[in-house]
Amino acid sequence: MREKISGLSVKLIASVLLLSVLLCAAISYMGYREFTTVLEDEYNRSAYEIAETAKTYLNPDRLTYYLDTGETDPEYLEIQDKLDALVLSTNSYIIYVTRLSDNYTTSTYIFDSVHPDTGFTRYELGYTAQDMDPAYQEEVEQIMTTGERSAVYFYSYTQASGAHTTAGIPVENSAGEIVAFLGVEKAMTALENARSTYVWNVLGITVLAVALFLVVYIGFLRREVVTPILTIAGEAQRFAEDNVARLDQLEQIRKKDEIGALARVIGKMETDIVQYVENLTAVTAEKERIGAELNVATQIQADMLPRIFPPFPERNEFDIYATMTPAKEVGGDFYDFFLVDEDHLAVVMADVSGKGVPAALFMVIAKTLIKNHAQAGLAPNRVFETVNNQLCENNEAGMFVTAFLGVLELSTGRFTYVNAGHNPPLAALGGEAYDWLPSKRGFVLAGMENVRYRQQEITLRPGDRLFLYTDGVTEALDKDNALYSEARLQAFFNGADLADKTLEEQLALLRGDIAAFAAGADQADDITMLLLKINETDGRDTHG
Amino acid sequence: MTITKNLDNSALRITLEGRLDTNTAPQLEAELKNSLTGVTELDFDFSGLEYISSAGLRVLLAAQKVMNKQGKMTIGHVNETIMEVFEITGFVDILTIV
The missing domain is CATH 3.60.40.10 (PPM-type phosphatase domain)
Known part of the structure; x- marks a missing residue:
């Protein structure tokens, strides 16, 4: 019996592989999505907490003064030190306080505390840049007019430190007017790592499971399907060549499934065909004999x-x-x-x-x-x-x-x-x-x-x-x-x-x-x- | 050829249509074999019969011999062609053609 993997096995295995790949991709994708959502949520919440803390350090009534005069004083420097300390202690990326232009495209910096690991230097008081991401402009406007938190995450990505989330809150003065925008940008470093670990784990487990399954499945296919079918095919071929019914091979396939049924039917067909051929041979011989005799009769009649x-x-x-x-x-x-x-x-x-x-x-x-x-x-x-x-x-x-x-x-x-x-x-x-x-x-x-x-x-x-x-x-x-x-x-x-x-x-x-x-x-x-x-x-x- | 049988007590009426030749005569012979028992009056209706061959004559002769023993047999509505065959072969002398 041939031991190579038959065309039928290849097709069945290919379909199982395809199914596994699809299943694996679906599981990974869903895990990835869920994982990301939970972690981002967590990071974002933490960024907001930092932002609320930073807000308590500020003296909102003085902010406009700093900007208008462009001068610092001991209180300003004290607040700046506190914010720098907060960046370090919370491992944030940047904490900044800005005044936004009326159309929310341009920021003028009042405070800017940068984590030393980022390699950036702080923007000094009064530094102005048109740096608002147009994608978040409307959200920022919403925050600055209503004072409510945004429903979306502010998301950014840098080559150096990966994904970031930003929490933005308004700063009100004692009269209740919104005078500045306080932003905390936090790197989601753990997110990337944890996420890829998770995906690789899922992939690894799935691949291992599929591999194990395939080994068992191929063995099963060979024993239960391919070998019996090859036996039947070989038997059918042998029968086609020598036309002698031999049921010993077929009777070894004692299955109750379709393959067993096939083996029984082929066996019956062999016996029937042999029987039929015997009958046909006898009938044909008889017909030929009668035909020959009829020809002789015609000949005798003509000869008379x-x-x-x-x-x-x-x-x-x-x-x-x-x-x-x-x-x-x-x-x-x-x-x-x-x-x-x-x-x-x-x-x-x-x-x-x-x-x-x-x-x-x-x-x-x-x-x-x-x-x-x-x-x-x-x-x-x-x-x-x-x-x-x-x-x-x-x-x-x-x-x-x-x-x-x-x-x-x-x-x-x-x-x-x-x-x-x-x-x-x-x-x-x-x-x-x-x-x-x-x-x-x-x-x-x-x-x-x-x-x-x-x-x-x-x-x-x-x-x-x-x-x-x-x-x-x-x-x-x-x-x-x-x-x-x-x-x-x-x-x-x-x-x-x-x-x-x-x-x-x-x-x-x-x-x-x-x-x-x-x-x-x-x-x-x-x-x-x-x-x-x-x-x-x-x-x-x-x-x- | 189509054979229509109509049995009324012991009187059997058989209507033939088509050609009574070598191919169809065995059909009529088989029908007669199965239905003449107890029949005392056999009437053939030949109005639909176009042609009769020697094989057909043989079946009629056999039926006549059976009916000679158990009753009578008549043949009606014989067309000209078939009448000619009956005359040539002398069957007119042994059949009752009405």
Whole structure:
């Protein structure tokens, strides 16, 4: 198992880190804010106390005098010493007393005590500077007119000593008039230090806690999430490669959480897929076998039909040509022709109901029976009566055959035929156009026992032609389900110039005409056709 | 093809619409197999039927054989195309077409 930290771990750890950083920043910021407020408040209050103390040292009624005369006296110097002492004892930055201009921008100094550590020298009496911070101007005006303390801290910052807070109070003379502004500026040195210590502590504790948590968390992730998932992934990959279900790895993950569920589902999937593949293989093999057998059936069926032309090269009294174009599924059409004896030619055209192997099997039986009985020399109607009864025996499937049988006596042209429910042939007789050969109605073969068939007789003369076919011709469909129809078939034979075409060429043309009509629509049924033509011969009565 | 059955006591009336061919004949065959028990009068209504193939004829022949034993069967409203098929195949002689 790979021990490196996976992509999933990295993502989870990154999210925990991000959360920690945010939490840490929030805690630090809130602590910083609270800490600052409390300390500043404390410093400010202390600055105000110092200011109140300093105020008691002053003699307010003399202040204007000092400024107006610019002269000091022993009392002034005594007050200045007291203020200097106060700066030192309270560790203040500056204590000053000023008179402000009417617009509160300019200060004229009366007293100015500076802490020696600041490195500044005091402003002497009467020193005037435009040094009021414009940001606090309005507040100062408020203090000087109402005598109330400001609600805001006066805050300043120097590079040398850091943050300062200033407490400013008015000084009133004995008549109650405000004559000066007393300011105490105090450095908040402890604030900076304490504050940074606090922030670093918070940071340190948070980082330590996060680090500890991460160690535990990564261990947890690896044991509870990453390793099981990698096991499942590895198992899935192994299964994809060798397709053998092996549940031992998966069963080790005995968890009740989603990962356990995943492991169980993958395990079930493996077993199911193996099962499914086995079934599919069996079904496919079976299908292939059936498919192959069906192909063989189609082939056998086709092989049963005489397909060598000319079939009787030594006989020049007639020409014969026949084709069968099977539909996609093996069907039950068949044609047949054979010499019963030297003087008699039999032609058969038939169509078994339905499709598939049952139809093909039934066709084999029907064809064999018809040929056997016809070759025994029976009259066509007797052939059908016998075959019908034989086919009716044990015909549980209820199949039937429509069939046409004709026997031509070559020496005389006498053509005896019988029709068992089959499409009547087209015949071109005595130089006339093709027309339907009159045929008496007969019931299909194998439909019902003891049916009587009536045969008919005509005489064929040289030049006469006979076309036998199955309903695959007349019932060929186009895309709109329209039938090719008897009318089109008759029109084809009478319309096309077939005089100098061989029988094979004529049937090929007809196939082409049907294909053009279907225009790509599927061929639903076998298309079977047989064309017979009587030739002019020297040694025979031409009935001329 | 749609098959509509209407059973009134022992008289079953079946109305067919569409084409009765190799694809649809098994459907009718299955319907008949399940519903001919006890039926003494079977009437087909072919007014909506456009076409019948040999597979369809086979089902009709089977139904006729069953009904020969237990009652009678008639076929009504046969159109010209189907009538032609019945005539060519000789089915007119064994069916009762009304």
